[in-house]
Amino acid sequence: xxxxxxxxxxxxxxxxxxxxxxxxxxxxxxxxxxxxxxxxxxxxxxxxxxxxxxxxxxxxxxxxxxxxxxxxxxxxxxxxxxxxxxxxxxxxxxxxxxxxxxxxxxxxxxxxxxxxxxxxxxxxxxxxxxxxxxxxxxxxxxxxxxxxxxxxxxxxxxxxxxxxxxxxxxxxxxxxxxxxxxxxxxxxxxxxxxxxxxxxxxxxxxxxxxxxxxxxxxxxxxxxxxxxxxxxxxxxxxxxxxxxx
Amino acid sequence: xxxxxxxxxxxxxxxxxxxxxxxxxxxxxxxxxxxxxxxxxxxxxxxxxxxxxxxxxxxxxxxxxxxxxxxxxxxxxxxxxxxxxxxxxxxxxxxxxxxxxxxxxxxxxxxxxxxxxxxxxxxxxxxxxxxxxxxxxxxxxxxxxxxxxxxxxxxxxxxxxxxxxxxxxxxxxxxxxxxxxxxxxxxxxxxxxxxxxxxxxxxxxxxxxxxxxxxxxxxxxxxxxxxxxxxxxxxxxxxxxxxxx
Numbered sequence: 001x002x003x004x005x006x007x008x009x010x011x012x013x014x015x016x017x018x019x020x021x022x023x024x025x026x027x028x029x030x031x032x033x034x035x036x037x038x039x040x041x042x043x044x045x046x047x048x049x050x051x052x053x054x055x056x057x058x059x060x061x062x063x064x065x066x067x068x069x070x071x072x073x074x075x076x077x078x079x080x081x082x083x084x085x086x087x088x089x090x091x092x093x094x095x096x097x098x099x100x101x102x103x104x105x106x107x108x109x110x111x112x113x114x115x116x117x118x119x120x121x122x123x124x125x126x127x128x129x130x131x132x133x134x135x136x137x138x139x140x141x142x143x144x145x146x147x148x149x150x151x152x153x154x155x156x157x158x159x160x161x162x163x164x165x166x167x168x169x170x171x172x173x174x175x176x177x178x179x180x181x182x183x184x185x186x187x188x189x190x191x192x193x194x195x196x197x198x199x200x201x202x203x204x205x206x207x208x209x210x211x212x213x214x215x216x217x218x219x220x221x222x223x224x225x226x227x228x229x230x231x232x233x234x235x236x237x238x239x240x241x242x243x244x245x
Numbered sequence: 246x247x248x249x250x251x252x253x254x255x256x257x258x259x260x261x262x263x264x265x266x267x268x269x270x271x272x273x274x275x276x277x278x279x280x281x282x283x284x285x286x287x288x289x290x291x292x293x294x295x296x297x298x299x300x301x302x303x304x305x306x307x308x309x310x311x312x313x314x315x316x317x318x319x320x321x322x323x324x325x326x327x328x329x330x331x332x333x334x335x336x337x338x339x340x341x342x343x344x345x346x347x348x349x350x351x352x353x354x355x356x357x358x359x360x361x362x363x364x365x366x367x368x369x370x371x372x373x374x375x376x377x378x379x380x381x382x383x384x385x386x387x388x389x390x391x392x393x394x395x396x397x398x399x400x401x402x403x404x405x406x407x408x409x410x411x412x413x414x415x416x417x418x419x420x421x422x423x424x425x426x427x428x429x430x431x432x433x434x435x436x437x438x439x440x441x442x443x444x445x446x447x448x449x450x451x452x453x454x455x456x457x458x459x460x461x462x463x464x465x466x467x468x469x470x471x472x473x474x475x476x477x478x479x480x481x482x483x484x485x486x487x488x489x490x
Contacts, residue, residue, distance in 0.1 A: 199481040220465035236444040
């Protein structure tokens with residue numbers, strides 16, 4: 001790409017990919033449109049995978065630099081924006097963008113973006129989607145919605161590449177959202193306090209309640225400073241860190 | 246498809262395709278975005294090809310209705326507009342469009358359009374390109390321009406589908422933000438708890454701290470339901486409303 005990017009290229013995260021061949025094809029699709037950073041969450045057949053290289057048709061650098069993580073949370077810990085791609089409608093109340101709109105958003109927002117893609121057979125689980133702040137849905141033939149993993153990757157990469165010569169420096173001085181790990185730290189702090197307060201009841205509903213809280217706390221896009229403020233608030237409420245006098 | 250097409254969908258023409266698997270994947274990519282008419286010019290391994298069906302992942306109707314021709318000229322004889330896809334620059338003096346611009350042109354022009362895709366290894370020959378009036382070139386990473394056949398097909402089909410009404414922004418189920426009085430109630434509840442916890446210190450900084458907290462809690466645009474959830478969280482932390490057991 002000849003243009004100078006004003007924001008970092010997004011990271012492509014394949015969540016529990018099944019076939020090495022598809023990992024290779026995704027790498028090729030990425031490099032076709034100038035994306036080079038691939039992360040793999042718990043690839044089914046381990047990593048490296050001998051089937052990936054031939055399918056990458058020369059995009060070896062993407063595979064060589066790919067990093068493996070145990071969880072989605074680990075894979076996106078250093079990212080400020082997390083997008084989940086899914087074709088199915090779910091009961092999640094998050095903004096849904098087309099690839100085109102998501103590409104514009106990624107170019108416009110300061111801070112690193114990660115884009116999650118689910119396993120070939122089943123797509124992202126609800127818990128994976130819960131990590132994201134925004135959903136990307138490809139508007140697809142409603143009567144034939146089965147899209148190949150590498151095909152989904154290329155559509156997103158293609159739309160992103162359109163903005164490479166056009167992206168203007170962001171005009172806002174808004175600080176970027178906190179890193180995912182900072183957000184997770186705050187959520188964990190609140191969660192521990194709520195466990196102590198018997199908030200989670202009945203137990204059968206706890207996973208849903210946790211997801212609701214995560215969605216709600218992910219929605220603001222709080223900056224690192226705001227997350228620290230909230231953690232101060234929580235600490236004060238817990239009486240753990242009495243204010244200096 | 247919900248929208249009524251104003252022009253016929255374009256015909257996808259694979260010129261001398263080599264692998265049955267790639268024909269199947271191209272068929273799947275087509276149907277993903279509502280294209281169903283596939284034509285094959287002199288497929289290397291004959292037709293039908295047993296490798297095509299499994300790769301089509303359910304897009305069998307496209308393969309079943311595919312027609313085979315001996316030459317490019319025969320394959321596009323009934324079409325009014327012929328586009329040739331190529332990534333390489335050639336010495337031909339024809340208009341070159343991006344997939345986006347070509348999709349707009351196809352939607353705007355009356356008469357059937359055909360889009361030619363070359364063999365996997367070499368792409369379209371100069372004689373094939375000569376049949377076309379217009380060239381489509383995908384703006385691709387100049388340092389890694391090797392694009393897979395089915396990937397090229399899906400990018401064109403995807404851009405075409407944007408004009409079909411499929412590409413409407415997906416309906417989000419996002420509820421509107423809570424009313425200001427609901428938000429104020431939550432902020433007041435937290436404020437009272439923070440006063441009890443000696444959070445506001447020193448007194449001279451209290452107005453600034455209150456403003457910071459208000460900004461932070463206004464930022465999310467939480468819905469009425471989310472505000473109620475947060476109030477439940479606060480009540481639990483305050484131990485004021487122990488959960489029913």
